[in-house]
Amino acid sequence: MLTRDLLRFRNLSGYARPAFLEETDRKTLDLAAELLETWRVGVESFRKETEDAVNALSARWTDMKLPKGLSKVIADASRFTGDDSASYPEDRAKLFLASAELLKSSGPLAPETFRQTVFQRAGVMFRENPIYADLPDYEKIVSVPEWTPQELITRYNCVLAQSLLLYSSSLEITAEEPDPAKLRRFFKQLRFLRLLATVSMDQDRQGNAKRIKVYIDGPAAILENGTKYGLQLASFFPAFLQLQSWKMSSVIKPGTHELKFVLDSKSNLRGHFGNLSAYIPEEIKMFVSHFRQTSDHWKIVPDAPPFLNLGGQMFLFPDLTFSDGEKTIHLELFHKWHEGQLKERLEFLNSHPETPILIGIDRSLFPKKEGGDSVIKENPLYGEKIFLFSGYPGVERVLKILNGQQQSTDLF
Amino acid sequence: MAKCLLEFRSGTLLCSFTECETPPVNAIPFLLYDERVEKWRAQASDYAALMRALYADHVEVTDEAKNYQTLDLSLKEPISPMPHQQKALDSWKKSTPPGRGVVVMPTGSGKTFLAVLAIASVKRSALVVVPTIDLVHQWASVLERFFSVPVGMLGGGSKEIREITVSTYDSAVIMMEHIGNKFGIVVFDECHHLPGEVNRTAAAMCLAPYRLGLSATPERDDGGEAVLYSLVGPKVCEIFIDELEGNVLAPYITRRIEVPLLPDEEEEYLAARSLYTGFIRANRINFSAKDGWSQFIILCARRPNGREVMKAYLKQRSIARCGRAKLQVLWDILMSHRGDRTIIFTADNDTAYTIGETFCLPVITHKTKAAERKEFLDRFRDGTYTVIVTSKVLNEGVDVPEAAVGIVVSGSGSTREHVQRLGRILRSAKGKQAELFELISEGTGEYYTSERRRSNRAYRRKG
Numbered sequence: 001m002l003t004r005d006l007l008r009f010r011n012l013s014g015y016a017r018p019a020f021l022e023e024t025d026r027k028t029l030d031l032a033a034e035l036l037e038t039w040r041v042g043v044e045s046f047r048k049e050t051e052d053a054v055n056a057l058s059a060r061w062t063d064m065k066l067p068k069g070l071s072k073v074i075a076d077a078s079r080f081t082g083d084d085s086a087s088y089p090e091d092r093a094k095l096f097l098a099s100a101e102l103l104k105s106s107g108p109l110a111p112e113t114f115r116q117t118v119f120q121r122a123g124v125m126f127r128e129n130p131i132y133a134d135l136p137d138y139e140k141i142v143s144v145p146e147w148t149p150q151e152l153i154t155r156y157n158c159v160l161a162q163s164l165l166l167y168s169s170s171l172e173i174t175a176e177e178p179d180p181a182k183l184r185r186f187f188k189q190l191r192f193l194r195l196l197a198t199v200s201m202d203q204d205r206q207g208n209a210k211r212i213k214v215y216i217d218g219p220a221a222i223l224e225n226g227t228k229y230g231l232q233l234a235s236f237f238p239a240f241l242q243l244q245s246w247k248m249s250s251v252i253k254p255g256t257h258e259l260k261f262v263l264d265s266k267s268n269l270r271g272h273f274g275n276l277s278a279y280i281p282e283e284i285k286m287f288v289s290h291f292r293q294t295s296d297h298w299k300i301v302p303d304a305p306p307f308l309n310l311g312g313q314m315f316l317f318p319d320l321t322f323s324d325g326e327k328t329i330h331l332e333l334f335h336k337w338h339e340g341q342l343k344e345r346l347e348f349l350n351s352h353p354e355t356p357i358l359i360g361i362d363r364s365l366f367p368k369k370e371g372g373d374s375v376i377k378e379n380p381l382y383g384e385k386i387f388l389f390s391g392y393p394g395v396e397r398v399l400k401i402l403n404g405q406q407q408s409t410d411l412f
Numbered sequence: 413m414a415k416c417l418l419e420f421r422s423g424t425l426l427c428s429f430t431e432c433e434t435p436p437v438n439a440i441p442f443l444l445y446d447e448r449v450e451k452w453r454a455q456a457s458d459y460a461a462l463m464r465a466l467y468a469d470h471v472e473v474t475d476e477a478k479n480y481q482t483l484d485l486s487l488k489e490p491i492s493p494m495p496h497q498q499k500a501l502d503s504w505k506k507s508t509p510p511g512r513g514v515v516v517m518p519t520g521s522g523k524t525f526l527a528v529l530a531i532a533s534v535k536r537s538a539l540v541v542v543p544t545i546d547l548v549h550q551w552a553s554v555l556e557r558f559f560s561v562p563v564g565m566l567g568g569g570s571k572e573i574r575e576i577t578v579s580t581y582d583s584a585v586i587m588m589e590h591i592g593n594k595f596g597i598v599v600f601d602e603c604h605h606l607p608g609e610v611n612r613t614a615a616a617m618c619l620a621p622y623r624l625g626l627s628a629t630p631e632r633d634d635g636g637e638a639v640l641y642s643l644v645g646p647k648v649c650e651i652f653i654d655e656l657e658g659n660v661l662a663p664y665i666t667r668r669i670e671v672p673l674l675p676d677e678e679e680e681y682l683a684a685r686s687l688y689t690g691f692i693r694a695n696r697i698n699f700s701a702k703d704g705w706s707q708f709i710i711l712c713a714r715r716p717n718g719r720e721v722m723k724a725y726l727k728q729r730s731i732a733r734c735g736r737a738k739l740q741v742l743w744d745i746l747m748s749h750r751g752d753r754t755i756i757f758t759a760d761n762d763t764a765y766t767i768g769e770t771f772c773l774p775v776i777t778h779k780t781k782a783a784e785r786k787e788f789l790d791r792f793r794d795g796t797y798t799v800i801v802t803s804k805v806l807n808e809g810v811d812v813p814e815a816a817v818g819i820v821v822s823g824s825g826s827t828r829e830h831v832q833r834l835g836r837i838l839r840s841a842k843g844k845q846a847e848l849f850e851l852i853s854e855g856t857g858e859y860y861t862s863e864r865r866r867s868n869r870a871y872r873r874k875g
Contacts, residue, residue, distance in 0.1 A: 059719070089784050092774075096788075099772040100797045104751050111743050111771065118772045130769055135779050194422065194589075196448045219422035219589075220617065222444050223455045228613050256703065311450065 001076070001234065002163040006069040007254060009164060016164060016252055016259040020157045020267065021066075023150050031061075032070060032149035032156075039074050039144040047080055048137035073156050079142040088134040091124040095131060098122035154270050158238060161269060164261055165234040167252040169227055170217035175246040182242055183212075183307055184317045189239035190216065193232040199309050227253065238271030284319070290395045298322045298402050304330070308357075310348060316357060322402055329405055331398065333360045333389075349381060358401055359386045360393045413472050418462075420477040423589030423617030425459060427452040429471075436469030456592050457643055460509065460621035477619060480537035480596040483575055487532055488560040494660060496651050497526050503649040504530060504624060512645030514603060514625035518653040518870075519808070519835025521660050523626045524551065527599045528558045531576070534622045536596025540578045541614060543602050545782065546789070546810045551578045551601070568782065581605055584614035597622035600644060602808050604629060604828065607636030607643075615643035628808075628835055629828040653831070653838070653870040661838040662816070664846035666871055668862060669741060670854040677735045681856065684728040691721040732856040733822035734763040739770060745819055745849055746771070746799060753792065753814045756801040757833050759822035764803045767821065775801045807832040814841065818848040825864035834870060 008019040021028050038057060042050030051071075058067040098121040102114060109117075119125075147155070165171070177183050190197055198215040216236070218229035233250075240246050247264040263269065288300055304321035308330065318330035334342045345359060366373040373388055387393070387401055414432035416439075418425060427443060428451050429435055435443050435452055442462045446453040454462050459477065466473050493501065500515045507513040511534060517523050531538045540551050545568035552563040555576055564574030567583040573591060598618050600606050603625030606615055615623070625644040630637050641647065657663055673681055691697075695711050698704050712718035746754065758764040761777045768775035774788045774797055791797040792812060806812070807829055818837045823829055837846040850866075852858040 089781075089787075092784075093787065095772055096774050096791075096797060100791075100799075103746065103798055106750070108747065111739070115770070115772055130765075131772070132765055132768065132775065198448050219453075220424045220455070220613070222446055222453060223424060224616065227609060 001166060002069050002072055002159060004254065006065050006072055007163055008063070008065050008069065008160065009254075011257070011259055014260055016254070016261045018157075018160050018164060019066075020160065020269070021153045023153050028153060029149045031067060032152040035067060035070050035074060036144070036147065036149060036152060039071070039078065039141070042141050043144060044140060044142075046137070047139040047141055050141060051137075069160070070152060070156055073152065073159050074144060074147075077145040077147075077155075080139040081142050088131075091122075092131055094122040094124050095119070157269055158241070158271055161263060161267075162234040162237045164252050164254060165237055165250065166230040167227055167254040168230055168233050168250040168261065169221055170215065170229075170250065171233050171236070172249045173214045173216065173240055173246055174211060175214070175240060175243045176211050177243040177245070179244070180307065180317050182244075186239050186243065187307070187315050187317075189236060190214075193236050194218070195229065195232055195236060196221075199315070201305065201309075241269055241271035284392075287392065287395060288320075291398070294395050295399055298324050298399065301328065304328070310352075310355070314344070314348060316345075318357070324402075327356065327405070329356045329358060329402060331358045331360060333362070333393070334365065335362045336364045346379065346386070349385060350379070353381060353385065356405075357385070358398075358405075360398075361386065361388050363388050363390050413470065415472045415474070416466055417474045418477045420456065420479065420593035420619060423456055423592050423613070425454040425456055425462065425477055425619065427454060427462075432471075436466065436471055438465035438468045439471070441465075455616055456619040457616050459619035460512075463621075464509075477593055479593040480620075481575060482596075483535050483537060485532050485535050485559055485561075487528070487558055489558055491525070493525065493529055494522060496656065496660065497522055497529065500526055500649040500651065501529050501533070505533065507645055507648045509645070511597075511622040511624075513623075513648035514627065514630055514640060514644055514646065515648060516627055516630055516650040518628050518651065518656060518661060518838065519832065520662075520839040521651065521656050523601070524554050527601070527624060527626060528555065530599065530622070530624050531555075531597055532559075534597050536620075536622065537575045537594060538577070538597045538599065539584070539591075539595040539618070539620065540576075540599045540601060541581055541584045542578060543581055543605050543808065544805070544810070545580060546785070547601065548578045548580055550811050581611050581614060584618075585610055588614050588617040592618040595620045597624070599624045599626065601626050603627045603640060603644060604632055604637075607632060607634075607639035612639055612643060629831050631828070633826075653834070657838075660840060662840045662844040662846045664834070664838060664848065666834070666848045666850065668850045668852065668866075670859075671735075671738050671741050671851055672854045673731065673735050673856070674737050677731050677737065678855070681728050681731045681735075681853075684724040684731070685856075687724040688721055688728060691715075691717070728856075730762070732853040732858045733759055734766055735853055738821060738851050738853060739767070741851055742767070742819060742821060743771065745817075749817050749847075751798060752817045753795070753812075754799045754817040754819060755806060755812065755815050755833075755836055756799065756819045756821060757807070757823060758801070758803050759824060761803045763822055764801050767801050771799075773799050773801050776805055777803045778805055780805075804829070806836065808835075812836060812839075815839075816841075816844055816846050818846075820848065820850045822851075822858070823861070823865060825861045827865055827868045830865040831868050831870055 010017045010019070034057065035054065038053050039050055042053070054067065054071045058064045061067050095118060099118045102109070102118055102121070195216050196219055200213045202211040202213070216233065218232065221229060240248065245265050248262065250261045251258050252261045291300060299322065301321040301323045304318065308316040308318070310316055316330065316332055319333045320331045322329050322331065332345070342361065342365065349355060349357065349359060361376055363373055376382060376386060376388060379386055384404060387397060389397065414436055415430045417428040426449065427435070439462060442454045442458045442465065443452040463473065496517070500517065504513050504515060505511060515526060517526070527540065540555070542548055542551055548565050548567050552565050555563045555578070559576065561576060562574055564572040564577035566573065566577060566587060567580035573594065579587070595618065598620040600615065604627045605611055606625065623644045625640060630640060630647065653661065692708070697708050697711065712722040742756070756767060758767065761779065764775050764777055767773060776785055776788055788797065788800060789810065789812070792800045793814065795814070815837045818833055820833055823833070834848050837848060850862060852862045
């Protein structure tokens with residue numbers, strides 16, 4: 001992140017306008033290239049030497065925050081090590097013992113004589129280096145990221161926006177995203193960062209999910225409007241850069257005044273999580289195809305809402321949604337990597353059995369030697385709403401459960 | 413009868429009411445309805461007040477929030493409190509609400525022991541929050557000695573929570589949303605750190621009903637003490653340095669020495685100063701204004717001669733803070749106090765390292781690695797080293813009982829900083845006469861800085 005002194009933004013009528021960089025601007029690309037080169041040349045040298053070189057380079061720019069900010073982004077992704085080639089602490093200890101001895105002795109001493117005598121008595125040599133040459137300034141650079149100048153600029157733009165969000169207390173995001181995998185990632189990140197969301201969804205005339213609106217802050221934010229969650233909100237920022245279309249609005253206080261901070265997908269900001277577009281496993285493609293061939297009564301709903309808000313900060317992302325024209329039932333599958341969420345979901349379903357969801361659980365979640373899957377089989381909803389599968393559920397199994405839903409619903 | 417389930421969640425309290433449509437009237441001031449989770453939420457620090465309110469409203473409370481213990485604590489070393497400590501303890505216990513408040517006492521007057529007495533009197537799981545790792549170790553060792561129980565530590569790589577735990581402010585801020593219900597009493601040492609935007613969450617997210625703030629100087633330039641008093645409790649007792657001098661604290665004298673600049677330095681200083689002050693006048697920059705400094709920085713970046721002005725500013729400041737003449741006077745003082753435990757204070761790291769390099773002296777700044785810092789302090793305490801140089805990190809907290817001489821080579825205009833520096837040398841010892849020297853470069857802006865920082869009562873009759 002950029003420190004406050006490196007933030008580049010303007011206050012335009014109460015709005016913070018970050019000075020994002022053009023990824024194609026020749027002058028900026030040249031500066032980025034020069035800075036990356038300066039850092040790369042400095043590998044295995046003292047950090048201070050490279051920072052001095054960056055300072056000299058920065059002095060040529062009217063806006064020194066720009067080169068220094070770019071340099072900070074490089075430094076944050078670089079690795080450093082302390083200077084362990086010299087035994088500075090040991091040598092210093094000898095030096096200070098000698099200096100302490102001499103200070104306790106009697107007789108007048110001129111400072112220069114004192115220094116020479118101390119060095120002689122200590123028998124240590126710091127040569128041309130100062131005696132504190134192992135301070136962080138003298139750390140050695142181990143590695144520098146292998147970015148292109150354009151990648152550095154992309155990162156800088158993202159970091160600049162994140163750094164402004166450090167001074168925010170909440171975020172409001174409106175987004176359109178047809179891909180449930182991306183939304184799942186979005187909410188997963190929200191939860192990972194221990195943020196709370198108030199979610200609402202707009203629908204089009206046909207009742208299809210159109211746009212989600214998410215207000216994000218931390219648990220204590222309603223009690224005190226501080227920036228405690230600023231770091232979490234800033235860390236969350238790259239999570240919504242992946243969405244197809246988004247608009248973010250926040251209030252930040254980077255100085256004495258509050259400013260509105262608004263960004264949208266047209267800002268062309270990109271995160272560095274890589275492409276998170278939905279990967280559809282081969283098994284699910286085969287399941288869908290087989291299901292369509294097998295079932296006349298139940299249909300797979302292609303444009304179902306990407307998630308269900310179960311309340312209490314619990315969101316369900318159905319893997320598949322089925323409809324028989326009257327009822328809509330969602331299927332959520334739990335694999336080995338979903339262990340943590342399963343317990344919570346089972347608790348929810350047991351207390352809200354009317355919820356139209358089915359839970360399929362991969363047997364690999366239960367090692368045989370530890371009692372196996374008996375804990376699931378003992379659940380009162382097992383066979384009715386909960387079922388087990390190995391690897392991936394079969395179409396017949398799912399249809400049987402779906403039909404069971406129909407029968408039990410018909411009873412009422 | 414209305415019922416309430418009280419839970420501790422993420423550093424806040426969640427309340428679920430049954431058998432009543434709205435929360436009872438006395439509890440309402442502490443509650444806000446949180447639509448995100450469809451429950452009522454309260455600040456954890458309001459736990460005691462909320463419980464009292466619910467009790468007053470005859471609500472049947474299921475308290476799943478509180479997770480601390482009543483301890484069988486007694487002092488293993490039978491030590492009687494000194495009169496000023498007894499007075500402070502009594503005031504804290506009788507405060508409104510009881511067991512909440514800030515005690516103002518000078519460094520060296522036994523704040524730690526007061527906290528021990530407070531913990532022993534309430535007999536609840538206790539958390540002590542301190543500004544530095546050094547203090548974590550220092551407090552842990554004192555608490556273990558008095559209570560003969562293992563003490564947990566949070567910070568500097570330690571993450572061990574026990575019935576009595578000591579934490580840094582940084583770790584407390586990070587951890588409090590998880591551990592804020594585990595302590596019945598929380599002590600904030602050097603509590604003037606608490607009102608900071610981030611640090612205050614350590615107090616807000618903790619439900620401890622008993623709270624004690626300790627500081628020699630709780631007032632803040634930003635008026636943040638109001639936040640302190642709201643989160644910890646009101647100022648319940650204040651004891652001044654001069655009330656304890658010669659009895660609890662060592663007798664002391666302060667000396668301000670004006671050092672003339674050397675002729676070549678003076679010439680350089682005046683040239684740089686003239687360029688810098690001319691720029692300020694021309695641009696009508698007012699450093700008394702809140703944004704004066706940032707305005708200066710912005711204009712230095714924008715104006716054609718701005719960079720030159722910034723260099724001139726730094727130059728004149730560096731000459732005033734640590735010119736060659738000052739170094740000579742510093743050396744003369746060291747020579748006249750050979751063998752006396754001396755701390756040299758500077759305003760910045762560069763000056764501290766310049767002195768360390770020039771006179772081969774150990775320097776402690778925030779850059780000093782933990783192991784070496786400990787070694788320096790241990791050797792200073794046992795008398796192996798008699799002089800130590802520091803910028804600001806030893807201003808407060810670290811226990812250096814034997815120091816008798818303080819030399820302020822440079823400093824800010826902060827009264828707190830100056831009182832803290834004086835406090836470093838006042839711990840009482842037999843026959844000890846403490847001396848605080850303040851070196852200021854004659855004819856420079858340092859004079860006015862010195863005048864500002866000496867406005868505390870502790871300096872009015874001295875020097």
